[in-house]
Amino acid sequence: MQFHLNGFRTGDPAICEPAGELANSDRLPEEVDVLIVGCGPAGLTLAAQLSAFPGIRTRIVEQKDGPLRLGQADGIACRTMEMFEAFGFSERVLKEACWISETVFWKPDEANRHNIVRSGRIQDTEDGLSEFPHVVLNQARIHDFYLDVMRHSPARLEPNYSRRLVDLAIDVAESASANASIGGYPVTARLERTDPAHAGELEIVRARYVVGCDGARSAVRKSLGRSLHGDSANQAWGVMDVLAVTDFPDIRMKAAIHSANEGNILIIPREGGYLVRLYIELDKLKADERIASHNITADQLIAAAQRILHPYSLDVKEVAWWSVYEIGQRLCDKFDDVPAAAVGERLPHVFIAGDACHTHSPKAGQGMNVSMRDTFNLGWKLAAVLQERCSPQILHTYTTERQTVAKELIDFDREFAKMFSAPPKGSPEDRGNGIDPAEFQKYFVQQGRFTAGTAIQYYPSLICAEPTHQHLAQGLEIGKRFHSAPVIRLADARPVHLGHAVKADGRWRLFAFSGAEDPTAAGSGIGALCEFLSESPDSPIRRYTPSGEDIDLVIDLRVICQQGFRELSLDAFPAMLWPRKGRYGLHDYEKVFCPDLKNGNDIFDMRGIDREKGGMVIVRPDQHIAHVLPLDAHDELAEFFARFMLDAD
Numbered sequence: 064m065q066f067h068l069n070g071f072r073t074g075d076p077a078i079c080e081p082a083g084e085l086a087n088s089d090r091l092p093e094e095v096d097v098l099i100v101g102c103g104p105a106g107l108t109l110a111a112q113l114s115a116f117p118g119i120r121t122r123i124v125e126q127k128d129g130p131l132r133l134g135q136a137d138g139i140a141c142r143t144m145e146m147f148e149a150f151g152f153s154e155r156v157l158k159e160a161c162w163i164s165e166t167v168f169w170k171p172d173e174a175n176r177h178n179i180v181r182s183g184r185i186q187d188t189e190d191g192l193s194e195f196p197h198v199v200l201n202q203a204r205i206h207d208f209y210l211d212v213m214r215h216s217p218a219r220l221e222p223n224y225s226r227r228l229v230d231l232a233i234d235v236a237e238s239a240s241a242n243a244s245i246g247g248y249p250v251t252a253r254l255e256r257t258d259p260a261h262a263g264e265l266e267i268v269r270a271r272y273v274v275g276c277d278g279a280r281s282a283v284r285k286s287l288g289r290s291l292h293g294d295s296a297n298q299a300w301g302v303m304d305v306l307a308v309t310d311f312p313d314i315r316m317k318a319a320i321h322s323a324n325e326g327n328i329l330i331i332p333r334e335g336g337y338l339v340r341l342y343i344e345l346d347k348l349k350a351d352e353r354i355a356s357h358n359i360t361a362d363q364l365i366a367a368a369q370r371i372l373h374p375y376s377l378d379v380k381e382v383a384w385w386s387v388y389e390i391g392q393r394l395c396d397k398f399d400d401v402p403a404a405a406v407g408e409r410l411p412h413v414f415i416a417g418d419a420c421h422t423h424s425p426k427a428g429q430g431m432n433v434s435m436r437d438t439f440n441l442g443w444k445l446a447a448v449l450q451e452r453c454s455p456q457i458l459h460t461y462t463t464e465r466q467t468v469a470k471e472l473i474d475f476d477r478e479f480a481k482m483f484s485a486p487p488k489g490s491p492e493d494r495g496n497g498i499d500p501a502e503f504q505k506y507f508v509q510q511g512r513f514t515a516g517t518a519i520q521y522y523p524s525l526i527c528a529e530p531t532h533q534h535l536a537q538g539l540e541i542g543k544r545f546h547s548a549p550v551i552r553l554a555d556a557r558p559v560h561l562g563h564a565v566k567a568d569g570r571w572r573l574f575a576f577s578g579a580e581d582p583t584a585a586g587s588g589i590g591a592l593c594e595f596l597s598e599s600p601d602s603p604i605r606r607y608t609p610s611g612e613d614i615d616l617v618i619d620l621r622v623i624c625q626q627g628f629r630e631l632s633l634d635a636f637p638a639m640l641w642p643r644k645g646r647y648g649l650h651d652y653e654k655v656f657c658p659d660l661k662n663g664n665d666i667f668d669m670r671g672i673d674r675e676k677g678g679m680v681i682v683r684p685d686q687h688i689a690h691v692l693p694l695d696a697h698d699e700l701a702e703f704f705a706r707f708m709l710d711a712d
Contacts, residue, residue, distance in 0.1 A: 064151075065653065068645040075215075077151060082217035083117030091122055091223055091266045094248055096449050098270040099123040100283050102222050104136070104202065105417030105434040106276030107209035111150055112442035112567050114216035119449050121218065122268070124226040124254060126277075130210065133384055134202025135302075136431035137333065137340060141188055142516025142544060143432045144195035146439055149567040149686060152208040153195065160198035161334045163187045166507065167313045170500040171323035171487055178374045179322055183504045187317060188515050191669075194547055194560055197515065200334050202431060225258035229265070231273060231286035233400055233413060247271065249412050272445055274414045276438065279393075281419035287400050289415070291422060293393035293473070299345040299357070300424075301364040303385035306337055311375040314339055319483065319507075321500055323490040325370040327483060338383065343367050344484060345387070361385045392473040392480075395420040398437075398462040410455045411462070414441060421469035423476040432516055433472055437465050439567070443684035446569045452607060452617060454707050457526055464521045475513055482506060517544065521687055525707050528681075528690040535678030536576070536691045537671030545572075545682045548666040549659040551628045554641075554652035558659060561623065561666065565686045570619045571704075576667070577624045578677035578694060583635035588677055588694035589622055593637035595697045596620065603704035609711040613644040617711075618704075621654055625667055625674065628657040 066076035097113055099106045102125035113121040139147075139156065147153040166187045172178040188197050213220040230253050237249040248269035256264040275283020279291070307314075318330040326344035333340055343364050345357075361382050369377045397403065398420045399411035417434030441461045447453035488497035512518040520542040521527050530541045539546060547562025565572050575592055582589040596602045607617045622640055624631060633641055633655060640654045658665040667674055679700065681690040690703050 065651075068647075068649060070646070078215040079217045081219055084120060084218070086114075086120070086122060086218045087214075087221040089223070091124070091226075091254070091268050092120065093267070094120070094269045095122050096120045096271050097122075097445055098250075098252055098268055098273045100228050100252075100273065100275050101125060101277035101281075101417075101419075102127070102130070102206070102224075103276055103278065103417060103434065104205060104209075104431045105419075105438045106274070107206055107213075108146075108435040109274055109276065109416070109438035109442045110220060110222070111209045111212040111216075112439065112569075113446060114213045114218050114220040115568055116446050116450065117217035119446060121220060122223060123220070124223045124228070126225070126227045126257065128225045128258060130222075131203045131206050134204075134206070135384075135386065136202040137199045137331065138429075138432070139198045139200060139205070140429075140432045140514065140516040141193035141195050141197055142519070143435060144198065145193060145544065145547070145562065145686065146436065146567075147208075148195070148563055149565060150209070150212055151566070152212065155208055156198060156200055156205070157195075159204065159334055160200035161332050161336075163197045163199060163317050163332075166317045166319065168500055168504045168507075169313075169318060169320040171321070171490060176323040176490070179320060179372065181313070182500045184316075185504065185508055187511075189511055192512065192515055192517055194549075194562075199331055199340075205431070225256055225261075226254045226266070227257055228277065228282040228286075229253040229255050231283060231413065235409070271449070272412050272414070274416060274438070274441065274445075275419045276416050276434075277419055279418040279422050281415060283413065284395065284415045284419050287413060287415070289395050289397065291393035291395055291420075293391060293422075299359075299387060299389055301343040301345055301359065301367070301385065301387045302340065303343070303361065303364055304333060304338055304340050304383040305365075305379045306381040306383070307339065308378040308380065309372075309376060311372055311377065319503070320371060321487045321498075321503075322371045322373075323487060325373070326367060328368060328371045329483070341368050343371070357387075359387050391422060392424070392477050393422045394466075394469055394473055398466055399458075401459075406459060411458050414461060416441065416465075420466075421473060423473055424480045429472055429476065429514065433468065436468075436516070436519075439685050440465055442567075443569045447684075450569075451709055452711075454709060457707050460524050460526055463524060467522070468519055471513075471519075475510060479506070479510070517546075519543065526683065526689055527687075528703060530691070532678065532691045532693060532696070535673045535676060535693060536680055539670050539672075539680050539688055539691065541688050541691055543688060544686050545574075545680070545688055546670060548669045549662065549664040550623060550656040550666055551659050552653060553624075553628050553631055553655040553657055554633050556628050558662075559656075561621070561656060562686070564619070564621055564653075565682055565684075567684070569684050570615065570617060571684060571689075572682040573618055573620045573700075574680040574682065575620065575622045575694060576672045576677045576680070577622065578673075579625065579675050582622065582624045582626075583631065589624075590637060592679070592694060592697070593620075593639040597637070597639045599697070599701075601698070601701040603701055603708065606701075606710050607704065607708045614639070614642045615644075615651070617708075621656065623656045623658075623666060626657060627660050631655075631657065 110123040167184040170182040172180040329342040331340040400413035416437040485498040
């Protein structure tokens with residue numbers, strides 16, 4: 064973490080100095096740049112990201128009267144932990160969460176099918192998949208961490224609670240006229256206050272962009288005339304967080320349990336060492352049934368769990384929370400306000416994210432994770448457009464990228480839910496659709512990277528290149544997230560993770576991996592790249608960095624060498640790699656890295672970097688890889704950024 068750049072300051076360095084228009088007023092302004100509807104995980108991810116930019120007027124509204132106190136979601140995938148690192152609170156999550164290291168599988172005992180027996184166990188996530196584990200933590204705590212980021216931001220952003228969105232109106236003509244700039248406010252939102260002191264009062268807000276993160280019954284989605292399409296699987300499940308006394312040996316493991324004829328359970332241990340979550344299969348619903356008609360009680364859920372766990376006992380002492388839900392996989396046809404036929408003529412100004420555009424079962428632990436990554440994808444794009452650094456055309460990529468991910472998720476969830484709910488082969492209820500527990504375990508292993516969030520890949524677009532030079536960095540695939548690895552920072556010999564340089568600050572990262580030569584020698588690939596970036600009029604750093612700003616404000620160059628850190632000296636590198644920044648012109652000493660040879664973690668081997676030639680890896684602000692290029696492909700580097708970036712004044 065870097066601080067003191069613009070002067071010494073005591074106190075918590077995570078609390079920024081206030082700047083711009085503070086966004087913690089009880090009244091909503093008449094005009095905003097971005098209006099976020101909904102304080103769920105998707106909305107708070109977006110608000111936290113935009114709060115880093117005091118020049119962007121952001122407001123987030125919520126129908127409830129205050130912050131979430133008890134959330135329904137809990138699973139946090141490895142990829143999401145990587146994202147939390149970008150926001151600066153991964154350590155807080157790791158300290159408080161329950162870590163999921165193993166998954167165990169139980170099936171009916173062949174000797175007595177009324178009992179269950181352990182049938183297998185696997186490592187929950189494969190080695191080397193991420194530097195972070197799969198963890199479990201109450202959704203409300205994740206909200207708290209995001210709210211802290213917002214409160215400590217330059218804008219001091221706070222949600223405006225007790226606001227119900229009445230409707231949205233989009234001025235299509237103004238929207239079209241704003242295509243070349245950000246001058247207009249084409250979206251008008253009417254909001255009703257629901258707090259007792261102002262009940263019934265209407266607030267009218269004009270916005271450049273509106274993002275609906277308001278759940279499966281999204282008012283924003285309805286205002287666009289869009290709907291969720293898909294099927295209900297006619298399956299009812301109960302979920303409860305309990306404190307219980309049990310002799311079941313795997314109560315602190317993630318456990319998938321199939322009984323012979325009493326249904327199935329998924330056990331998820333919770334944070335704190337005692338709490339546990341139970342997902343309990345209930346009878347399948349008929350085509351015309353709804354859960355509300357069953358009048359299911361918490362006692363009935365407990366009794367069902369006790370039957371499934373036989374011969375083990377389960378004495379529930381306290382139910383912290385419980386609910387019943389139906390499984391359904393539904394997807395919206397588009398995630399913004401532009402009709403498919405008008406994509407070439409209009410730009411989007413209203414977006415939907417999270418449950419507002421895709422819903423599925425919670426057992427694979429993907430809902431909160433995918434929702435947050437929706438708005439992590441969108442946030443930096445909105446910021447870049449509003450700061451006039453990128454063409455508004457990049458906003459079309461939100462729907463194309465995230466809808467593809469949502470479709471893949473729903474296809475996976477449909478198969479996963481089907482297999483989990485199917486009776487075991489050979490059970491009394493097996494009528495040709497039973498599942499061998501070993502096959503379910505195999506499927507779970509095969510889909511491990513998907514559930515961890517690391518398999519997601521964006522495809523070629525305006526901001527994601529073709530894999531022409533992928534062979535130069537085989538382990539850093541274009542479109543996938545930047546897979547971090549340990550390195551040693553040259554200036555201070557500190558072991559760090561290279562991927563942790565990619566913060567949620569809207570900046571692009573250019574990682575330049577040196578070839579086999581001495582990177583400090585005259586005419587080296589690193590030297591030539593630095594000369595191009597600092598001197599050439601075609602340099603993307605020169606073209607897109609505003610005059611007078613720090614050299615890495617828009618594109619942050621980092622270099623990784625093959626030599627050990629004791630073989631190199633920072634002052635032998637070009638000045639661009641220890642640039643002067645801030646009001647005092649202080650040197651930034653954190654631009655050059657070496658492999659962690661002492662611990663056998665050579666990033667060149669770990670990520671398949673071409674040792675002879677080296678290469679450049681361009682990483683987007685959302686940590687996904689946009690391009691891989693040869694170290695000397697200066698023209699191609701310039702051409703890539705010229706596709707979507709706007710020249711600085």
